[in-house]
Amino acid sequence: MAIEVNGKTYETDEEGYLANLNDWEPEVATAMAKEDGTELSESHWEVINFLREYYEEYQIAPAVRVLTKAIGKKLGKDKGNSKYLYELFPYGPAKQACKYAGLPKPTGCV
Structure with missing residues (x-):
């Protein structure tokens, strides 16, 4: 499978996750979100950029509980809760934020 962005083709797995992490660029996230009927806001980008930094540091995509806690620490309690994150994703x-961030599917996600 693949996604096409600005005339360039990016390989994806059967669930739409990027095959190669290094292929990611912001336009890919925007295109993936558009396919889901979502327009990325500044709040979405906060989470996407957070995930990319987290992955760079730990080489793993965080499960939702870890993500919620870590976001709460970095961006504040009002954003570090599942209600807020589910409104965005x-x-x-x-699962959805990691996909947009070009990361592999988090372990423990079905």
């Missing part, structure tokens, strides 16, 4: 904050 209704298909599952860890």
Whole structure:
């Protein structure tokens, strides 16, 4: 499978996650979100950029509980809760946000 952005083709797995992490660029996230009927806001980008930094540091995509806690520490309690994250990423904050961030599917996500 693949996604096309600005005339460039990016390989994805059967669930739409990027095959190669290094292929990621912001336009890819925007295109993936558009496919889901979502327009990325500043709040979405906060989470996406947070995930990319987290992955760079730990080499793993965080499960939703870890993500919620870590976001709370970095961005404040009002953002570090699952209600807020599910409003941004209704298909599952860890799963959907990691996909947009070009990261592999978090372990423990179905």
